[in-house]
Amino acid sequence: QTEIEWWHAFTGRLGDLVAEQVETFNASQSEYKVVASHKGNYSETLNAGIAAFRAGEQPEILMVFEVGTATMMAAQGAIKPVYEVMEDAGVTWDPDAYIGSVKGYYTNTDGQMLSLPFNSSTPVLWQNRDAFEEAGLDPDMDLSTWQQVGEALDALKAAGHDCPLTTAWQSWIHLENLSAYHNVPFATENNGFAGLNTELAFNSPTHVNHIQAMGDWAQDGKFVYKGRRNEGGADFRAGTCALFTESSAGYAGISSEAEFDFEVRPLPYWDGVDGAPQNTIIGGASLWVMAGHSEEEYKGVAELLNFLSSPEIQAKWHQDTGYLPITAAAGELTKEQGFYEANPGTDIAVMQMTAKQPTENSKGLRLGSFDQIRGIIDEELEAVWSGDKTAQAALDSAVERGNVLLRRFEAAN
Numbered sequence: 001q002t003e004i005e006w007w008h009a010f011t012g013r014l015g016d017l018v019a020e021q022v023e024t025f026n027a028s029q030s031e032y033k034v035v036a037s038h039k040g041n042y043s044e045t046l047n048a049g050i051a052a053f054r055a056g057e058q059p060e061i062l063m064v065f066e067v068g069t070a071t072m073m074a075a076q077g078a079i080k081p082v083y084e085v086m087e088d089a090g091v092t093w094d095p096d097a098y099i100g101s102v103k104g105y106y107t108n109t110d111g112q113m114l115s116l117p118f119n120s121s122t123p124v125l126w127q128n129r130d131a132f133e134e135a136g137l138d139p140d141m142d143l144s145t146w147q148q149v150g151e152a153l154d155a156l157k158a159a160g161h162d163c164p165l166t167t168a169w170q171s172w173i174h175l176e177n178l179s180a181y182h183n184v185p186f187a188t189e190n191n192g193f194a195g196l197n198t199e200l201a202f203n204s205p206t207h208v209n210h211i212q213a214m215g216d217w218a219q220d221g222k223f224v225y226k227g228r229r230n231e232g233g234a235d236f237r238a239g240t241c242a243l244f245t246e247s248s249a250g251y252a253g254i255s256s257e258a259e260f261d262f263e264v265r266p267l268p269y270w271d272g273v274d275g276a277p278q279n280t281i282i283g284g285a286s287l288w289v290m291a292g293h294s295e296e297e298y299k300g301v302a303e304l305l306n307f308l309s310s311p312e313i314q315a316k317w318h319q320d321t322g323y324l325p326i327t328a329a330a331g332e333l334t335k336e337q338g339f340y341e342a343n344p345g346t347d348i349a350v351m352q353m354t355a356k357q358p359t360e361n362s363k364g365l366r367l368g369s370f371d372q373i374r375g376i377i378d379e380e381l382e383a384v385w386s387g388d389k390t391a392q393a394a395l396d397s398a399v400e401r402g403n404v405l406l407r408r409f410e411a412a413n
C-alpha cells in the first residue's frame with residue numbers, strides 16, 4: 001500500500017469529520033492509505049508544511065488557509081499544481097465543475113487550478129434566539145443591517161446581557177469581507193490579483209466608520225472581544241453570547257453542541273453605503289500538493305482529491321460542516337436531498353457569495369505575507385477595542401505597517 005500524508009488544521013467536530021472522510025476513502029480502495037494528521041491551527045499548519053519542505057520531510061498534501069494562497073503560489077519549487085497532478089495521473093477531472101467564485105481564488109492567470117478548494121467558507125451572523133427572547137426582543141427581528149444590529153445590541157445590553165456580540169476572525173470578517181460586501185477595495189491592484197505592487201487600502205471612510213462603531217460598542221460592553229481566531233466559538237456554543245460573526249463553517253460545532261435555538265443570518269451591511277450588500281468572499285482553506293514525491297504517491301493524491309470533490313462526498317461535507325458546496329453538483333444534490341428545506345438558513349452562505357456578479361473589489365484577496373499582515377491588523381484592532389486608539393489611527397497604522405511587508409514580498413518574488 002502506498003501511503004499518502006495529509007496535514008490539516010482541524011480539531012473537534014471538524015477533525016472527526018475529516019477522519020470520517022479519510023476512513024471512507026481508505027475503505028473504498030486498497031492501493032492507497034491516507035494518513036491525516038492535525039498540525040495545529042491554520043498558521044501553525046502552514047508553517048509546519050514550509051519547515052518540513054526545507055527539511056525534505058513534507059507531506060503529500062498540505063491544508064493551507066486562504067490567507068497563505070499568495071505565499072504558496074510564490075513557492076514554485078515546493079508545490080505541484082493540482083491541474084498537473086490530475087493530468088499526470090490521468091484521472092477524469094473537470095475543473096469547471098467547481099463554482100466560479102471558489103475556483104477563481106485558487107487558479108493562476110491562465111485559469112489553471114493550483115490547489116484544490118476543499119473547505120471554502122464565508123462569514124455569516126449567528127444568532128442565539130433564546131437570548132433575544134430573554135431580552136424581550138423579537139427573535140425574528142430584521143438583522144440585515146448594522147444599524148438594526150446596533151439596536152438589538154442596545155436592547156440586549158439594557159436587559160443585562162454580558163455578551164451581546166462577539167466575533168471570530170476579525171480581519172477576515174470586519175475588514176476583508178466588509179470591503180467586498182460594501183464594494184470598496186481592501187487593497188489596490190484588484191486586491192492583489194493584478195500584481196505584486198499592491199498597497200493596502202482598508203483605511204477608507206467605510207472601513208473607519210465600521211471599525212469605530214465596533215470600537216464604540218466594545219467600550220459600551222456590547223461587543224466583547226474573545227480572540228484573533230475562533231476563540232469566541234466556545235462562548236457562542238455555550239450560550240454566553242447572543243450574536244456571533246463567524247464562518248459559515250461554525251455550523252459544524254454549533255449544530256452539534258448548541259443547546260439553544262440558533263439561527264443563521266446573512267452578514268449585516270451598513271445601510272446607506274452605495275452598492276451594499278455586494279457579495280462576500282471566501283475563507284477556509286484549500287489543499288496544496290507538495291513537490292518531491294513519487295508518481296505512485298501522486299496517483300493516490302489525484303484519486304483522493306477526486307474523491308473529495310465527488311458530489312456525494314462534497315454534499316455530505318457541506319451539510320455536516322457549513323462549508324460551501326464547492327461544486328455545482330454538490331449544491332444541486334443538497335437541494336434535491338431536501339437539506340436546505342429541513343435546515344433553514346444553511347443556504348445563506350452560498351446566496352451571499354453568489355447573489356451578485358463579483359466586482360474587482362469582491363473577487364477575493366491575493367496578498368503576500370498576509371498571515372503576518374493579519375497579525376498586524378489584529379494588534380491594531382485590539383488597540384481600538386481596548387479604547388487605546390481611534391479606528392482612523394489604528395487602520396492608518398495597519399496600512400502603513402502592512403505595506404512594508406508587501407514591499408518586501410514584492411522584492412523577494
Ligand SMILES: O=P(O)(O)OC[C@H](O)CO
Pocket residue numbers: 042065066067119120121122169172230247248249282283284285
Ligand atoms: O473557519 P474557516 O475555516 O471558515 O476559516 C475562516 C477564515 O477564512 C480563516 O482565515
